[in-house]
Amino acid sequence: MCELLGIASSAPVDIAFSFSGFVLRGGHTGPHADGWGVSLYQDRFARTFLDERPAYNSPLTRFLHDNPIETRLAVAHIRRMTLGGARLENTHPFVRVFQGRHMVFAHNGTLLHVRERPLALETPLGDTDSEHAFCWMLERLRERYPAGYGDDAGALGATIFELANDLGRDGIFNFLLADGRFLFARCGDNLFHIVRRPPLGRATLVDAELQVDFNQVLRQGGTLSVVATQPLTRDEAWIRATPGTLWVFENGELLNTFAGLPEAAHVAETAWRPGAGPPT
């Protein structure tokens, strides 16, 4: 098992705040000591940093702390090995170029039989269930959207919700999937999110007794959504997903919530983008 962290923001942010609490779990306050990775989008390009060593004492963690890279969309992962060895090619997030953008995927949980599903075009670099599941989903997306999947987050969310429910029957399938615009966050058993917007207060990190002023984080104003397998802060109201839920974030806001069984897929919440239609 391992930890997931996703960030979607309306304005570029230095994610050092949430990241610093998160990386402490990499062998220091948590048991997740088998490597870590983070993808920081700049438009369609995901700059990805991976380390097969624990995050809390990684020189790369210090580099990112000392030289913050601002981003509007980020996916991070800290790994405790279940299936697949502790090698770089088994470290999340996994990255592929797909229809002119970087697609990034990080998984928490285990899918016991996913590697029995054949792949035609995509090839895993490592031997994890997670990367195989990512490749399988990309092949299905390529079939459904041969000419490019466009910018309809509702339609794309409905497809990913359906694929996730198919794969999710095989085990625990918490994941984050990003394409440079949207962040798709799927709950297998544990997933929380919070949307931060002005007026911003203070919060205390769960892992380190540190007070942070959010006005410093969102220096340029705007809205910031954070999604994680466990709440990162102590004194904020994190929203817990029911198992099977898929959240879609864009531009710092929660855009859609897909909940329930695949047969009853529906949009439960579109509050943050008035006028957005239901998925087709």
Next chain:
Amino acid sequence: MCELLGIASSAPVDIAFSFSGFVLRGGHTGPHADGWGVSLYQDRFARTFLDERPAYNSPLTRFLHDNPIETRLAVAHIRRMTLGGARLENTHPFVRVFQGRHMVFAHNGTLLHVRERPLALETPLGDTDSEHAFCWMLERLRERYPAGYGDDAGALGATIFELANDLGRDGIFNFLLADGRFLFARCGDNLFHIVRRPPLGRATLVDAELQVDFNQVLRQGGTLSVVATQPLTRDEAWIRATPGTLWVFENGELLNTFAGLPEAAHVAETAWRPGAGPPT
């Protein structure tokens, strides 16, 4: 135009030596001030660091200097923009997952019309001629080797030689292409290599008046090949390629040399792997 550096070694090396002279050209002693990148293979996985800022004062350059990553195969590039803006997605090396390995590509020169060649499966992230050429070559390789191209460096080299000559008629096409085992180095107009083996002496960097003891570089012994668009050292005998040449390096050695026009493709040199057959 821009600079290329490739390294193939029989044993893991810290490439800080050649890299330190190379990055000085990124805006300091050379005109190549529009970004840089390096891919460091660990088996089939290429850990890739990119920066759209000049190399010589990049925090990432300092990080790699202070925290050397040992590798047996590396490709580096310093860019001076010709076609395509100075953005991250236009920074070399370009990376794709192909048949279970990272393929890495860096180009020096300009191919004026390559973007008119249609692509079916691969999609560029940026708008450079270089990435388009890389995508086009990958599609041709996928057609020729649908079930995986195996480990026949001679056959693969002959195919890449042919593809490179096709593309090379469109402009200047110096490139490095690596797959985690082989380093393919193609000369359009400028390409040099040197094979370093024991007993190792001392050499002086062209860009910085620095004496380096190669026994420190190849601490574990073995053989090291370096290929670059300009010689990096002052007092060594670098071998210059004739235009159109494709060199294939593996395990620190020059394995094959393809020279001449495509119609007359032949192996000119297999000296470093006795018993290796000609390409088929």
